[in-house]
Structures are given as C-alpha cells and as structure tokens.
Amino acid sequence: MEKSFRVMDLRQAGPEAIDAVIDGASPEEAVRKVLGIEVVRGGSKRDLVAKVYWQPVGQPLTMVRLYAKIEDGRRY
Numbered sequence: 001m002e003k004s005f006r007v008m009d010l011r012q013a014g015p016e017a018i019d020a021v022i023d024g025a026s027p028e029e030a031v032r033k034v035l036g037i038e039v040v041r042g043g044s045k046r047d048l049v050a051k052v053y054w055q056p057v058g059q060p061l062t063m064v065r066l067y068a069k070i071e072d073g074r075r076y
Contacts, residue, residue, distance in 0.1 A: 005030035006053040027052035027064050043067025 002023040007030050009018035024030035031039045031050050039049060047067040055061045 001025075003054055003056075007031055007034045008051045008053075009035060009049070010051060011049050027054070027066060031066055038069040039066035040069050041066060043070070 002025055004021055004023055005027055006021050007018065011017075018034060020034050022030050022033050024033060028039055028041075030052055031037065035050065037049065041064060044067070047070060048065055049068050050066045051063055052066060053061060053063045
C-alpha cells in the first residue's frame with residue numbers, strides 16, 4: 001500500500017531546493033522517485049541528502065533523515 005511522503009532536498013538551500021509530496025511504498029522509494037538517487041537511513045552528516053515526513057493514520061507526524069548510499073567510495 002502506498003503512502004504520501006513529503007521529501008525535502010537538503011543538498012541545496014533556497015528556492016532551488018526540492019520540496020515535494022509523492023506517493024511511495026517507503027521513504028527511500030519516495031526519495032528515489034523525486035531526487036533520482038539511492039539512499040539509506042544511516043550515514044555521516046556530510047552525506048545527508050533529504051528529510052522525509054509522513055503521518056500514519058491515527059499517529060503523530062514521522063520524520064526520517066536519509067543519506068546518500070556510499071559503496072566503494074562512490075555515491076549512488
């Protein structure tokens with residue numbers, strides 16, 4: 001079941017930054033759809049790329065920070 005996620009791009013500031021609402025199965029999928037990059041839930045601060053918000057029915061607002069996926073020194 002798809003949910004609605006608000007994706008906030010943290011790579012840029014100001015009016016160029018992406019702030020979009022999109023449906024997806026997970027926060028990671030929402031970021032892939034909006035930003036076109038692979039992300040993970042843990043990483044170093046310099047690799048932080050997005051915050052994703054959603055609100056499950058009857059629950060408080062939830063947020064997760066997502067980081068660029070790094071393998072063999074390369075970002076995906």
